Amino acid sequence: MIAGGGNAALCAAITAAELGARVLIAEAAPHFYRGGNSRHTRNFRCMHTKPVGMLTDAYPEQEYFEDLIRVTEGKTDEELLRLTIRQSQQCLDWMTAHGVHFQPSLSGTLSLSRTNAFFLGGGKALVNAYYLTAARLGVDVLYDTEVSHVHLQDGRFEHAVLSSGGKSVNVYAKSLVVASGGFQADTDWLIRAWGPAAENFLIRGTPYNRGRLLSDLLDQGAEPVGDPTQCHAVAIDARAPRFDGGIVTRLDCVPFSVVVNRDAQRFYDEGEDVWPKRYAIWGRLVAQQPGQIAYALIDSTSLELFMPSVYPPIVADTLDGIAAEFELDARVLKRTVETFNASCRTGTFKPTELDGLATEGLDPPKTNWARPLEKPPFYAYPLRPGVTFTYLGLRVDATARVRMANVGLSHNVWAAGEIMAGNILGQGYTAGIGMTIGTVFGRIAGKEAVRHALG
Amino acid sequence: MRSAEQGETITPVAYRLHETRDEARRVFNICNACRYCEGYCAVFPAMMRRRTFDDASLDYLANLCHNCRSCYYACQYAPPHEFALNLPATLADLRVQSWSGYAWPRGLGRAFAANGLVLAVALALGIAAMIWLASLVAPAPGAEAFYAVIPHSVMVAVFAPVFLFALLAMAVSVVRFWRATDSPSMSGSGIRRGLSDTFTLRHLGGGHGEGCNYEAAEEYSNQRRLLHHAIFYGFMLCFASTASASVLHYAFASPAPYDLWSVPKLLGVPGGVALCIGTAGLFVLKRRSAMALGARDVRGMETGFVALLFLASASGLVLYAFRGTAALEALLAVHLGAVLAFFATLPYSKMVHGLYRVAALIRSATADRCD
Numbered sequence: 001m002i003a004g005g006g007n008a009a010l011c012a013a014i015t016a017a018e019l020g021a022r023v024l025i026a027e028a029a030p031h032f033y034r035g036g037n038s039r040h041t042r043n044f045r046c047m048h049t050k051p052v053g054m055l056t057d058a059y060p061e062q063e064y065f066e067d068l069i070r071v072t073e074g075k076t077d078e079e080l081l082r083l084t085i086r087q088s089q090q091c092l093d094w095m096t097a098h099g100v101h102f103q104p105s106l107s108g109t110l111s112l113s114r115t116n117a118f119f120l121g122g123g124k125a126l127v128n129a130y131y132l133t134a135a136r137l138g139v140d141v142l143y144d145t146e147v148s149h150v151h152l153q154d155g156r157f158e159h160a161v162l163s164s165g166g167k168s169v170n171v172y173a174k175s176l177v178v179a180s181g182g183f184q185a186d187t188d189w190l191i192r193a194w195g196p197a198a199e200n201f202l203i204r205g206t207p208y209n210r211g212r213l214l215s216d217l218l219d220q221g222a223e224p225v226g227d228p229t230q231c232h233a234v235a236i237d238a239r240a241p242r243f244d245g246g247i248v249t250r251l252d253c254v255p256f257s258v259v260v261n262r263d264a265q266r267f268y269d270e271g272e273d274v275w276p277k278r279y280a281i282w283g284r285l286v287a288q289q290p291g292q293i294a295y296a297l298i299d300s301t302s303l304e305l306f307m308p309s310v311y312p313p314i315v316a317d318t319l320d321g322i323a324a325e326f327e328l329d330a331r332v333l334k335r336t337v338e339t340f341n342a343s344c345r346t347g348t349f350k351p352t353e354l355d356g357l358a359t360e361g362l363d364p365p366k367t368n369w370a371r372p373l374e375k376p377p378f379y380a381y382p383l384r385p386g387v388t389f390t391y392l393g394l395r396v397d398a399t400a401r402v403r404m405a406n407v408g409l410s411h412n413v414w415a416a417g418e419i420m421a422g423n424i425l426g427q428g429y430t431a432g433i434g435m436t437i438g439t440v441f442g443r444i445a446g447k448e449a450v451r452h453a454l455g
Numbered sequence: 456m457r458s459a460e461q462g463e464t465i466t467p468v469a470y471r472l473h474e475t476r477d478e479a480r481r482v483f484n485i486c487n488a489c490r491y492c493e494g495y496c497a498v499f500p501a502m503m504r505r506r507t508f509d510d511a512s513l514d515y516l517a518n519l520c521h522n523c524r525s526c527y528y529a530c531q532y533a534p535p536h537e538f539a540l541n542l543p544a545t546l547a548d549l550r551v552q553s554w555s556g557y558a559w560p561r562g563l564g565r566a567f568a569a570n571g572l573v574l575a576v577a578l579a580l581g582i583a584a585m586i587w588l589a590s591l592v593a594p595a596p597g598a599e600a601f602y603a604v605i606p607h608s609v610m611v612a613v614f615a616p617v618f619l620f621a622l623l624a625m626a627v628s629v630v631r632f633w634r635a636t637d638s639p640s641m642s643g644s645g646i647r648r649g650l651s652d653t654f655t656l657r658h659l660g661g662g663h664g665e666g667c668n669y670e671a672a673e674e675y676s677n678q679r680r681l682l683h684h685a686i687f688y689g690f691m692l693c694f695a696s697t698a699s700a701s702v703l704h705y706a707f708a709s710p711a712p713y714d715l716w717s718v719p720k721l722l723g724v725p726g727g728v729a730l731c732i733g734t735a736g737l738f739v740l741k742r743r744s745a746m747a748l749g750a751r752d753v754r755g756m757e758t759g760f761v762a763l764l765f766l767a768s769a770s771g772l773v774l775y776a777f778r779g780t781a782a783l784e785a786l787l788a789v790h791l792g793a794v795l796a797f798f799a800t801l802p803y804s805k806m807v808h809g810l811y812r813v814a815a816l817i818r819s820a821t822a823d824r825c826d
Binding site (some may be wrong): 044 | 484486487488489490491492493494495503525526528529530532533535536538539653661662663665673674699
């Protein structure tokens with residue numbers, strides 16, 4: 001029995017079915033929205049010692065390890081992290097053998113061509129391939145079906161309650177793999193965890209990760225892992241849909257912008273570092289501003305320096321026009337931009353590297369790419385925090401088995417994917433690590449669950 | 456509404472074109488911010504070289520698309536998502552409308568709108584013309600020779616002008632397309648790559664060679680690619696057969712009929728069989744494929760074209776099989792009538808997709824080289 005229908009669930013299902021088990025997947029989403037956040041992903045972070053497939057050069061274990069220690073600031077289970085890294089390499093062949101196709105690193109992401117293998121067509125194509133493979137192996141899939149409760153007896157899974165269309169049914173199975181994601185789509189929970197500001201957060205991925213099973217298991221004594229109050233959030237276009245906007249709502253304009261809040265004041269160094277290294281902190285920065293909104297302003301000289309985004313910018317010939325569009329105080333905005341412009345120095349502007357073109361005597365400063373905003377038309381993008389995932393999860397051991405507070409390891413419950421990623425990602429994030437954790441632990445959980453079920 | 460405000464007269468067809476182009480721009484703006492599909496085919500790299508999409512660029516991108524549908528099934532923003540992206544259908548609509556726009560002479564571009572009817576009328580007229588021509592000639596006793604039914608000189612007098620006009624009309628429209636889309640100057644390597652992509656249908660391989668998602672939804676399949684090969688190469692064999700027969704006729708004074716072990720028959724019979732298999736197969740695949748991912752309202756054009764090709768090739772084979780019987784005259788009228796209708800409508804039928812596709816593929820290969 002597998003709860004969830006994303007990458008980790010499918011890796012577990014395929015592994016288990018190939019070992020001879022009868023497998024049932026309960027996916028809360030309908031067919032089109034199946035796959036959880038996996039359908040929005042695009043790559044897989046992979047260790048390798050020599051060029052392999054589309055991956056260039058080498059990405060040795062130690063470098064991978066250090067990268068993760070850096071982004072998590074050490075908040076990780078080192079044993080599980082090492083296990084994930086070591087197994088990532090063999091995953092690549094397994095993925096290919098089960099229908100996943102890869103493509104060269106996408107344009108604009110050349111920096112990832114060494115470390116990350118990109119799925120041809122993105123995460124939804126991967127999810128489609130796995131569902132086809134699972135179907136060929138005889139795996140049963142129930143869509144629109146949520147696992148609303150699992151009945152545990154002293155850490156032993158007895159049966160699951162499956163709900164669909166207002167009806168419930170008990171399903172008995174020998175083993176349970178939970179791969180049902182985090183709780184970011186449950187706004188009430190997010191507000192309890194983060195505070196009332198969370199009401200203004202947008203959810204970048206699936207609306208089906210409501211954490212129902214996560215809370216059910218925690219209530220029954222499963223050991224938690226990860227900060228229950230935190231979520232990974234980036235700054236995205238404020239006009240994005242409430243859920244499921246995915247990759248296209250991201251904005252890469254911040255390094256070339258002057259970013260102001262609702263009071264038309266700047267609040268952080270927009271040019272602190274190259275954007276891939278800074279984009280993850282802007283979700284929190286915007287979340288801390290009044291109304292959880294900010295506005296990135298550029299002039300005509302910067303419009304083509306970043307990836308196009310899904311919504312066209314607001315255009316105006318004057319700053320007054322921009323202010324009127326967003327109901328900002330025009331005088332304050334003018335003063336903010338004039339002060340910023342006055343503190344810009346002359347120098348060489350290099351958009352693709354840290355150019356040291358910094359403001360002088362400005363607080364907060366802009367330490368790179370600081371050019372005055374003076375050539376109309378002016379363009380502006382509104383920003384809001386976009387939540388990628390939550391950190392709270394289930395603590396597991398190296399066999400993906402769920403730890404229970406009172407009885408130690410669960411008898412027959414395993415966890416994989418986002419619901420246990422907090423073991424490895426105590427905080428932070430780096431591209432492709434979510435899919436790696438899901439694939440590695442999905443396969444482990446599937447294997448271990450079968451070993452238990454079939455003896 | 457908008458057109459009325461601007462004070463210009465817009466016919467319903469042109470208004471639709473305007474809508475389709477707006478939709479294509481909307482879709483491409485979203486695709487350009489995602490780019491997950493960049494490895495599937497040539498459309499995405501070409502799209503990524505642009506930030507804005509003028510009308511001619513859209514025509515170019517539309518004709519580069521093979522309607523393999525991989526991008527649709529991989530799309531996290533396809534309907535029912537609120538972004539409701541359907542790139543294959545949008546480009547398919549735009550493609551047909553672009554052929555109409557570049558057609559020469561201009562007015563005949565309208566023939567794409569009710570194409571099924573146009574093909575049916577052309578077929579009826581073609582067969583009628585052949586019956587009339589045959590009636591002018593006194594039947595030769597026991598004739599196995601077609602030329603006893605319709606003399607060779609008459610056939611040439613009817614077919615040559617039709618064929619030459621079709622060639623001219625298609626050449627003019629493709630040149631207009633090439634010029635409008637501001638294509639770079641041709642290079643040897645660009646032409647070679649573009650032709651190689653055409654002859655192998657590389658872009659129906661899905662970027663990995665396992666095929667496209669045309670009829671098998673989320674699964675990859677090479678059936679459409681193979682059946683299209685059967686049609687394309689079958690057609691080429693039939694064409695070579697006719698050409699070789701002309702050579703025999705004029706250079707060696709050896710007029711038809713030819714026996715099975717002659718060059719025209721060795722080329723023509725397998726060609727005709729391949730054409731029959733290819734057209735029948737594509738018809739079946741089309742019925743299996745999702746209607747919503749193709750062009751709207753052009754079933755007549757697509758089905759009619761495949762049906763006409765099937766009729767022309769199948770009637771040719773039947774004619775060969777029953778050449779010694781009393782049915783000869785009727786079969787000949789059907790076969791030649793179908794062939795005549797095929798060539799007469801050539802510049803205003805689905806056939807033109809091939810020419811625009813080659814031009815777009817050469818352009819794409821050339822632009823790649825420039826970059």
